[in-house]
Amino acid sequence: MTTMSQAFTLLNPGPINVSAAVRDALATSPDQCHREPEYLDMQGRVREKLALAFGVKDAYEAILVTGSGTAAMEAMVTSVVGTGLLVIDNGVYGSRLASMAEVHRIPVRRLSTSWFERPDPTVMEHALDGCLDTIAVVHHETTTGLLNDLRAVSQIAQRRQCRLIVDSVSGLGGEYFDFREITPDAVCSTANKCIQGLPGVSFVLVRKGLSFERRSVYLDLGTLLYKQQSGDTPFTPAIQVTAALEAALDELIVETVPGRIARYRRAATALRAAIEGLGLELLLPAELRSNTITCAQLPNHVSYEQIHASMRSQGYIIYAGPGDLGHKAFRVANMGLIPSSRIEAFGPALARAIA
Numbered sequence: 216m217t218t219m220s221q222a223f224t225l226l227n228p229g230p231i232n233v234s235a236a237v238r239d240a241l242a243t244s245p246d247q248c249h250r251e252p253e254y255l256d257m258q259g260r261v262r263e264k265l266a267l268a269f270g271v272k273d274a275y276e277a278i279l280v281t282g283s284g285t286a287a288m289e290a291m292v293t294s295v296v297g298t299g300l301l302v303i304d305n306g307v308y309g310s311r312l313a314s315m316a317e318v319h320r321i322p323v324r325r326l327s328t329s330w331f332e333r334p335d336p337t338v339m340e341h342a343l344d345g346c347l348d349t350i351a352v353v354h355h356e357t358t359t360g361l362l363n364d365l366r367a368v369s370q371i372a373q374r375r376q377c378r379l380i381v382d383s384v385s386g387l388g389g390e391y392f393d394f395r396e397i398t399p400d401a402v403c404s405t406a407n408k409c410i411q412g413l414p415g416v417s418f419v420l421v422r423k424g425l426s427f428e429r430r431s432v433y434l435d436l437g438t439l440l441y442k443q444q445s446g447d448t449p450f451t452p453a454i455q456v457t458a459a460l461e462a463a464l465d466e467l468i469v470e471t472v473p474g475r476i477a478r479y480r481r482a483a484t485a486l487r488a489a490i491e492g493l494g495l496e497l498l499l500p501a502e503l504r505s506n507t508i509t510c511a512q513l514p515n516h517v518s519y520e521q522i523h524a525s526m527r528s529q530g531y532i533i534y535a536g537p538g539d540l541g542h543k544a545f546r547v548a549n550m551g552l553i554p555s556s557r558i559e560a561f562g563p564a565l566a567r568a569i570a
Contacts, residue, residue: 223527224557227534228357228385228508229284229408231551233463240462241413244455254454255446261457262443264464265418268472269387271394275420278440281452284384284405286434287417289315291403292351294427294436295380296321299347303339303368306330306358307537308382312351319430322346330359330540331499336367340375349378349400354386358537359499360508360546362390369397384408384417388472389479389507389550400425401436406456408550409475409507412463415456479506482549482558489562490547493569498544509547510536517569519545525568531561 225232247253258279266272280287288308292300292315299322302313309325316323326342328334343350352368355361365381372379378400386392387402388409394402402420406412419436427437433450442449467475483506487497496512497504513519519535522545526533536544549558 222530223532224530224553225532225551226526226547226549226553226561227532228546228548229405229550230414231408231411231548232553233411233413233459234466234552236466237412237459237462241455241459244458247454249448249451249454254452254457255448257457257461258443258448258452259446261461261464264461264468265420268464268467269392269394269420270472271420274423275394276423276440276444278419278421278436278443279452279457280417280419280434280439281415281450282417283414284403284408284417285311287403287405287419288312288382288384290431290434290436290439291380291382291401291419292316292321293319293430293434295349295378295401295421295425296351297348297378297428299323299349301326301339301342301347301350301377303334303350303352303363304328305332305334305363306353306356306361308353308356308358308384309351312353312382316351321430330356331361331503333361333364333367333503336364336371339368340371343371343375343377347377349380351380351382354381354383354392354402355390355505355507357385357508357546357548359510359540360505361499361503362386362505365392365397369399373398385507385550386505388467388475390505391476394420398422406460406463409479410460410463410467411551412460413456415453416460476506479549482553483507483509485558486547486549486561489565492562493566495569507548507550509549510540510544511547512544513542514569518542522565522568526564529564529567531557531564
């Protein structure tokens with residue numbers, strides 16, 4: 216039997232490095248039945264803390280989904296979209312939203328742009344027609360680290376009286392999100408990115424009073440919400456991972472979402488300065504960049520595999536560019552609990568990797 220002896224600094228966009236308290240919550244959560252009050256009380260607390268952390272308890276309900284962020288994405292698409300979906304497709308995850316609709320035979324139209332630009336709002340509005348009652352957008356496209364303009368999309372949704380669903384799997388907790396201004400009908404996210412929990416539990420924040428479609432059994436938000444509101448659960452949840460999520464939420468509430476955003480911004484600024492200081496180009500203009508993902512061009516003389524291997528040997532995990540970018544770019548994330556000393560040591564480590 217082999218075990219991992221080396222602790223890596225995870226500069227991949229989730230899973231992320233978490234605190235000792237989060238790991239301890241996972242390890243010390245006792246064996247328990249999901250039909251008993253010990254778990255169900257915790258489930259209720261976690262739902263309340265999600266609404267509290269993001270300041271939405273008066274207008275939104277939190278629905279827990281056992282599964283990765285992709286599970287919450289699919290639950291949102293299958294449960295909230297009515298007659299059809301317009302998807303802003305400027306990255307891997309926009310494309311995934313559209314694919315989910317297609318698999319469930321929901322009419323869908325892709326508004327596609329390059330991975331390095333936001334769609335034109337005028338074109339977006341013209342893409343809507345009578346059969347499309349919902350707009351879907353990815354808040355933070357980890358494909359390149361691009362932030363979409365939620366305000367512009369929301370204004371179109373409000374003007375056309377469309378539902379708005381937002382994939383903020385890697386956004387909530389790391390990027391500014393004004394629920395009162397954007398007024399989304401549903402927002403999906405996950406424990407193991409900016410919230411700094413562990414993989415296995417995701418969630419959807421839904422506007423109170425929202426009506427649901429039923430296109431799935433396991434991923435039916437209507438059933439999940441009804442059961443969770445009544446202090447029950449329809450299926451076996453990830454009990455210990457939920458305990459870790461509660462510990463992570465306790466930390467987020469103390470730090471505050473604005474405090475975490477500011478910490479991530481400082482880390483991103485330092486990492487980008489180190490990358491550019493080595494003569495490597497950042498592939499997004501500053502105004503489109505997120506707080507947590509940096510996409511940089513590979514140097515001509517070194518492959519991603521060589522850089523990855525060298526960085527790994529120095530205790531860092533970085534990420535390849537997706538798809539065709541795999542041979543052109545690499546990504547560095549700064550979600551999670553990363554000591555400042557490891558941020559400071561990143562530049563010298565990368566210099567050695569590309570030498």
